[in-house]
Amino acid sequence: IKNLFLVRHAESEYNLENRVGGDSGLTEKGRKMAWALSRHFIGTPLPYVFTSNLTRTREMAEPLLETRKGLTIHHAFKEFDEIDVGTCDGLSYAEMEQAQPELFAARARNKYNFVYPGGEGYATMAGRVYRGVKKALYLSGNSEYMMIIGHQAVNRMILSDFLFRRAEDVPYIFIPQDKYFHIVSTQTKKLFELRKF
Ligand code: F6P
Numbered sequence: 001i002k003n004l005f006l007v008r009h010a011e012s013e014y015n016l017e018n019r020v021g022g023d024s025g026l027t028e029k030g031r032k033m034a035w036a037l038s039r040h041f042i043g044t045p046l047p048y049v050f051t052s053n054l055t056r057t058r059e060m061a062e063p064l065l066e067t068r069k070g071l072t073i074h075h076a077f078k079e080f081d082e083i084d085v086g087t088c089d090g091l092s093y094a095e096m097e098q099a100q101p102e103l104f105a106a107r108a109r110n111k112y113n114f115v116y117p118g119g120e121g122y123a124t125m126a127g128r129v130y131r132g133v134k135k136a137l138y139l140s141g142n143s144e145y146m147m148i149i150g151h152q153a154v155n156r157m158i159l160s161d162f163l164f165r166r167a168e169d170v171p172y173i174f175i176p177q178d179k180y181f182h183i184v185s186t187q188t189k190k191l192f193e194l195r196k197f
Contacts, residue, residue, distance in 0.1 A: 002137075004162075005041070005147040006181040007197075008155050009056040010034060015177075020096070021082070021089035026059045033178060033197075038063035040197035041147075048073050048140040050132075051149045052080035060149045075139060079132025082151035086119025111171040122153065122171050129157040155181075162190055 010033030013024035026034060041064065049064060051057035053076045065074055088096055088103075097104040107114040115121035133148075140146040150158060156173045159165070162183055165173070176194075184191040 002185045003145045004181075004183040004185065005046075005145070006155055006158055006183060007037065007060065007147060007149045008152060008175050008177050008180075009060040009149060010037075010177050012056040018092045018094070019090060020093070021085040021091075023055050025055045030056070030177075031059065034060045035063045037180075037197045038067055042067075044145060045143075046072050046145050046147055047143045048075070048136070048146045049149065050075050050077055050080065050136045050147065052076065052082065052151060052154065053078045054081055054151070057149045057151065064147075075136070077132045077135065079128045079135065080148065080150050080154050083122070083125055083153035084116065084119035086116040088116055088119070110168075112167050122157065123167070125153065126157055126160075129154055130161050133158055133161055163192065 009026065010030035011027045012030060013027055014020070014022050015030075016027060037060065046064070046068065049061050049072050051061050051074065057080070058076060061074060065072055085091075088100075091099070093104075103117070112122045115124055136146065136148060148155075148158065152175045153171070155175045156170050159173055159181065160167075160170045162185065179194050179196050182191075182193045182195055184193075
């Protein structure tokens with residue numbers, strides 16, 4: 001049995017302003033949530049924690065690693081970095097719509113296949129995210145528990161790797177910042193549970 005805890009980083013500075021991309025850190029509220037996450041998992045052996053290479057997921061993992069020094073191995077994977085929004089980096093959704101209405105409309109029409117100019121789309125990021133999941137499963141070997149701390153688009157892609165979903169629905173999966181998916185995967189079945197921390 002493999003238990004995967006799929007977490008999204010808590011509130012970041014950019015989340016507060018509805019901005020995409022960037023590499024902002026967690027807000028005060030976000031840091032409190034990171035401690036809440038660490039407390040929630042106090043009784044669970046977590047030999048492996050995987051994050052992206054971005055500040056907000058690393059900060060989300062900090063209290064967890066701090067309280068488990070020498071017990072938890074941390075890998076920061078670029079494969080789990082948030083969707084690259086190319087030339088839209090740093091814009092809020094409102095600014096994007098105002099500056100590039102055609103781009104905004106094209107994205108709304110076909111969010112899964114839309115690719116940000118100079119960046120990625122859901123369809124084009126799938127390969128590297130799935131590669132990250134494979135690498136994480138391989139590195140965590142026979143351990144029963146593992147955690148991935150990712151991002152909104154990344155976690156949607158990871159869920160779609162485990163769940164059967166129509167591609168066009170994937171960019172709309174709800175990925176909260178105060179709950180995590182507990183995914184239990186066996187040879188014969190997969191169970192999903194959304195739990196608060
Ligand atoms: O808003 C946070 C964020 O992680 C952005 O960095 C990213 O572009 C976005 O979510 C992905 O979600 P959506 O595809 O719904 O805009």
